[in-house]
Amino acid sequence: xxxxxxxxxxxxxxxxxxxxxxxxxxxxxxxxxxxxxxxxxxxxxxxxxxxxxxxxxxxxxxxxxxxxxxxxxxxxxxxxxxxxxxxxxxxxxxxxxxxxxxxxxxxxxxxxx
Amino acid sequence: xxxxxxxxxxxxxxxxxxxxxxxxxxxxxxxxxxxxxxxxxxxxxxxxxxxxxxxxxxxxxxxxxxxxxxxxxxxxxxxxxxxxxxxxxxxxxxxxxxxxxxxxxxxxxxxxxxxx
Numbered sequence: 001x002x003x004x005x006x007x008x009x010x011x012x013x014x015x016x017x018x019x020x021x022x023x024x025x026x027x028x029x030x031x032x033x034x035x036x037x038x039x040x041x042x043x044x045x046x047x048x049x050x051x052x053x054x055x056x057x058x059x060x061x062x063x064x065x066x067x068x069x070x071x072x073x074x075x076x077x078x079x080x081x082x083x084x085x086x087x088x089x090x091x092x093x094x095x096x097x098x099x100x101x102x103x104x105x106x107x108x109x110x111x112x113x
Numbered sequence: 114x115x116x117x118x119x120x121x122x123x124x125x126x127x128x129x130x131x132x133x134x135x136x137x138x139x140x141x142x143x144x145x146x147x148x149x150x151x152x153x154x155x156x157x158x159x160x161x162x163x164x165x166x167x168x169x170x171x172x173x174x175x176x177x178x179x180x181x182x183x184x185x186x187x188x189x190x191x192x193x194x195x196x197x198x199x200x201x202x203x204x205x206x207x208x209x210x211x212x213x214x215x216x217x218x219x220x221x222x223x224x225x226x227x228x229x
Contacts, residue, residue, distance in 0.1 A: 035217070043201055045156070045220035091155055100146075100169060101218065103155035 002027050004094045006104035013082055014112050021077045021107045023092030029053075033095040034068065034075045039106070040088040051075065082111045116140075117221035119204050125227045128194060134224045136187040136204030145187040146218060147179060148203040156203055162187060194228045201225050 003026040013019045025034065036048040049059060051068050059066045063080045079086055089108045093101040117138045126132050136145065144163045148156035161169035162181040170179075176198075178190040187204055201223045207216035 037220075042222060043203075043225070044222040045203065045205075047217055047219060050217050100158045100161065100171075106153075106155055 002029075002094060002096055002102050004092050004102050004104035006090075006092055006107050008107045009105070010108045010110070012110045012112065015084060016081050017111075018078060018080050019082050019109065019111075021079075021090050021092075021109065023075045023077065023104060025073050025075065025092070025094045027094060027096060029096045031096070035093040035095065035101065036066065036075075036077050037091045037093065038088045039091065045091070048077075079109075082109075084111050084113055087111045117204055117206055117219055119202075119221035119224050121224055122222065123225045123227075125229065126191065126194065127229050128196070130194075131190070131192045133191065134189040134202055134204075134226075136189075136206075136221055137185055138206040138219075138221075139185055140206065140208070140219070141184075142206035142208050142219075143184065144207045144209065144216065145181065146205040146207075147187070147189055148205065148220075150201040150203055150223070152200075160189075191226075194226075196228050199226055199228045 005024045008022055011019060032053045034051045038046045038048055049066055056068050056070055065078045067076045087110050089106045091106045092104040095101045120135045146161050147159040149159055150156040158171050159173045160179045165181045165184055176193050180188040203223045204221045205218040207218045209216050
C-alpha cells in the first residue's frame with residue numbers, strides 16, 4: 001500500500017518557537033519521491049521541497065529544514081523561529097510509479113503573535 | 114516562473130447549469146492535472162493529461178469532462194453537478210511527460226465551486 005500519515009492534525013505555537021511537522025510514509029517501491037507543500041488560506045498549494053528515495057541528505061533552506069530517514073520511513077519538516085506568515089496547512093506527499101501523488105491528511109499550523 | 118493560473122476564482126452554479134473551469138500554464142510543462150479538494154481534506158487526483166492526451170482518469174463521474182486543447186491549456190467542463198461536488202478545484206502542471214513520477218507538480222490558486 002502507498003500511504004502517507006501526518007498524525008498531527010493541528011499544531012499551535014507562539015511566534016519564534018521552533019516546530020516540527022511529522023510525516024511517515026509507506027511504499028513497496030524502491031524509487032519514489034517525497035514532497036512538502038504549504039497551503040495558506042488563499043488555497044494555492046505552494047511547493048516547498050522534493051526528495052527522492054536515494055537521497056537521504058538532510059536539507060536546509062533558510063528557516064526550513066527537512067530530515068529524511070528511510071530507516072523509519074519518515075520525512076519530517078522543521079520550521080525554526082516560526083512567524084505568523086507560516087500559518088497554513090502543510091501537506092506531505094508521496095509520488096511513485098504513476099503520475100499521481102498521495103497526500104497526507106495535512107497538518108494545520110497556527111503561529112500566534 | 115512557476116505560475117499556473119486558473120479562472121474563475123469562484124463559481125456558483127445550479128444543478129442544471131453547464132460551466133467550465135480553465136487552467137493555463139506557460140512553463141512548457143507537458144503534464145497537467147485536475148484535483149478536487151473538499152474542506153479540511155487533502156487534494157484528490159481526478160485526471161492527468163500527458164502530452165495533451167488523457168493518461169489517468171481516477172473513476173471520475175461523467176458529469177466532469179476534461180479537455181486539453183493544447184499543451185498550455187486545460188479545461189474542466191461541468192454539467193449536471195450535485196451539491197456534494199462543491200469543493201476547491203486545483204489545477205497543476207509538471208515538466209515531463211514520461212511515465213515516472215519524477216517531476217514536481219506546480220499548482221494554481223484553484224477555483225472554489227459551489228453547487229446549489
